[in-house]
Amino acid sequence: MTGLVSNIQKYTIHDGPGIRTEIFFTGCSLSCLWCSNPETIARHRRLGVYPAKCVERGKCGWCVRDCPEGGAPIVFGADDRLAAIRETPECLACHRCAEACPSRAIKTWGEEYTVGALMKIILQDRGYYERTGGGVTLSGGEPLLQAEFCAGLLSECRRERIHTCAETAFNVPWDDALKVFEFTDLIITDVKHTDAQKHREYCGAGNALIFENIRKASKLGIPLVIRTPVIPGYNADEANLRASAEFIASLGSSVAAWQLLPYRKMGTEKYASLGIEYPLGDYEPPERAVWEAELLRLQAVLSSEYGVPVVAGSADALTL
Ligand code: SF4
Numbered sequence: 001m002t003g004l005v006s007n008i009q010k011y012t013i014h015d016g017p018g019i020r021t022e023i024f025f026t027g028c029s030l031s032c033l034w035c036s037n038p039e040t041i042a043r044h045r046r047l048g049v050y051p052a053k054c055v056e057r058g059k060c061g062w063c064v065r066d067c068p069e070g071g072a073p074i075v076f077g078a079d080d081r082l083a084a085i086r087e088t089p090e091c092l093a094c095h096r097c098a099e100a101c102p103s104r105a106i107k108t109w110g111e112e113y114t115v116g117a118l119m120k121i122i123l124q125d126r127g128y129y130e131r132t133g134g135g136v137t138l139s140g141g142e143p144l145l146q147a148e149f150c151a152g153l154l155s156e157c158r159r160e161r162i163h164t165c166a167e168t169a170f171n172v173p174w175d176d177a178l179k180v181f182e183f184t185d186l187i188i189t190d191v192k193h194t195d196a197q198k199h200r201e202y203c204g205a206g207n208a209l210i211f212e213n214i215r216k217a218s219k220l221g222i223p224l225v226i227r228t229p230v231i232p233g234y235n236a237d238e239a240n241l242r243a244s245a246e247f248i249a250s251l252g253s254s255v256a257a258w259q260l261l262p263y264r265k266m267g268t269e270k271y272a273s274l275g276i277e278y279p280l281g282d283y284e285p286p287e288r289a290v291w292e293a294e295l296l297r298l299q300a301v302l303s304s305e306y307g308v309p310v311v312a313g314s315a316d317a318l319t320l
Pocket residue numbers: 066067068069071073074085090091092093094095096097098
C-alpha cells in the first residue's frame with residue numbers, strides 16, 4: 001500500500017508540540033478560498049511550472065525530448081522559456097517532462113510513498129523528537145482521505161514511541177477518522193464558519209458533517225486543538241466568532257486550545273505554478289499591528305465570556 005504525498009517538511013514547530021516531521025497528503029474534500037496549499041487539493045499528481053528556472057528550449061529541450069506526445073502540451077514563450085503545460089487530453093499526465101527537467105522548472109506535486117519509506121525519513125530525526133517532545137504530524141490536503149495508509153503509518157510511529165498528530169478538516173466519514181485516531185495522540189482541526197451556507201460558499205462544502213465529527217472526536221479522550229483562520233470580510237465578524245466559541249465551549253475539556261490565526265497571503269507562487277487562479281489573490285489582509293490588536297481583544301472577550309482556552313496567533317509553539 002502506498003500514500004500520495006505532496007510534501008514532507010522537517011523541523012516544523014507549529015503543528016503539534018516540539019520539533020516535528022510534517023507530511024502533507026495529496027487530496028482534499030474542501031476547497032477553501034484562502035487555501036495556502038493548492039497543490040494538495042486535487043486527489044492526483046499535479047505538474048507545477050516555474051518558467052524562471054527554465055534554461056531555454058534551444059539549450060536544453062529535454063522535456064520535449066522525453067514527452068511521449070512530442071512536447072505538444074508544453075508551451076514555450078517568445079523568450080524560448082517554458083510558459084505552461086496544457087492539461088489537454090493529449091497530455092498523458094505521465095510526468096516524464098518533470099523527470100527529465102534538469103533545473104526543476106517542471107515539478108511533480110504528489111509522490112507515492114510506502115510506510116517503510118516514510119518511516120526511514122521520520123526516524124532520521126528521532127533525536128529531535130526525544131529532546132523536544134516532538135514527533136510526526138499528518139497534514140495536507142486531507143490525510144484522512146487516505147485513512148488506511150495513515151493508520152498504518154501512525155501505528156508504526158506508535159511502535160517506535162513517536163508522538164503522533166493528525167491535522168484534519170473533518171469533512172470525511174467518521175469511520176475513516178476512527179481508523180487513524182486509534183494511533184493518534186493529538187488532533188488539530190478547524191472551525192472555519194458556523195453558518196452552513198457561508199461555509200459552503202467559502203470552503204466548497206457545508207459544515208454539518210464537520211461539526212458532528214468534531215463533537216464525536218471530543219469524546220475520544222484525545223486532546224483537540226481547534227483553529228480558526230480569522231479573515232475580515234469572511235468570518236471575522238463577532239457574531240460568527242461568538243457562535244464558534246459557544247460550539248467549542250460545548251465540547252468540554254478535550255479542547256486543549258482554540259487558536260485564532262491571522263490570514264496571511266501564502267502560496268501565491270504555487271497557484272501560479274499550477275495555473276490556478278488564487279481566489280483571494282486581490283484580497284489585502286489588514287496590517288500586522290491591526291490584526292494583532294484585534295486578535296488579542298477577541299482572545300480576552302471570548303475566553304472570559306465563554307471559558308474557552310483561546311490563543312491569539314500561532315507565534316507560540318504548542319505546549320500540551
Ligand atoms: S506529463 Fe507526459 S504527456 Fe504531459 S507534457 Fe509531460 S511528458 Fe508530455
